[in-house]
Amino acid sequence: MAEILRPIGAIARALDGISNIEFKELELSRGQYLYLVRIAEQPGIILERLAAILKVDKTTAARAIQKLERNGIVERRPSPTDKKQKQIFMTAKGQALYPIIHRENTYSNQVALQGFTPAERDQLADYLNRVETNIAADWTAVKHGHHRNY
Amino acid sequence: MAEILRPIGAIARALDGISNIEFKELELSRGQYLYLVRIAEQPGIILERLAAILKVDKTTAARAIQKLERNGIVERRPSPTDKKQKQIFMTAKGQALYPIIHRENTYSNQVALQGFTPAERDQLADYLNRVETNIAADWTAVKHGHHRNY
DNA sequence: TTATTTTTGTTGCAATTACAACTAAAATGC
């Protein structure tokens, strides 16, 4: 059967490695760009939702956001409707970084899709969304201690 | 244009997270399964090649392999033709782990491809290999200090 | 209501990750 785990892992590590190197000149440390773009696009998002979207441990996300806050890139305000939740927003400083990151991501996306026709690009994006949906439930289950049988 | 970076990243993190949790009962720590399967399939492979295939920093791979060696899972022998190189091989203990990892990976791959026809699976695998090729040169270049213009 | 469970977030660890900087050997250039 076709194997997709390995290329997906290699592509993800390569793109992440490139971004981390390129964003060092923005004083962003490893992984921070991921959180930044999501918060910029979904202002008021809370930690657990962000971690679920990105598929990282919530404690990892927590510390990344703490650092972004310390560095004045995001700020957090208690939710008016739920005292447990802290809504996350971009500062002006953070807003200024967003287009730079977005431009880099767009470029990497173009490089990744070189030689693909528009129809192929759409089809690949559709496939990947289906794969993500397929795997999301298992990720949550295993994270919560569920044992998969195979 | 179609966006593929985000789902690829999310899928890779989800699958990696699942594997790392499931392989803890094999006494494998984070990431080690990646190196193990490649060494099992390409006995005698050297560090730099392994790092290039996996798209991780060579110092990361070096320390992962040092630990696998300490734990008796792989062993290294100097190359007979090049005194710089150290060839990496599986021990009997490591060989015993391979089928377990392989079975898990196969299962995750099946979950990921649920709802895909055989033709779609092949097509997705083909697309991903093309993307990997597209991005490999940029990864190496940026890793070596090259500055991309965009 | 009151008790229990789920949601949301935080710290304490222990480990991986990777940029610098460095050796030693091989390959290349002149």
Next chain:
DNA sequence: GCATTTTAGTTGTAATTGCAACAAAAATAA
């Protein structure tokens, strides 16, 4: 030949990552 560059691997250091274990608020149950 001999000097320079490239290949291959290691260690120092600093940071992210994430499993446990916890606390507080909200939702659910009884």
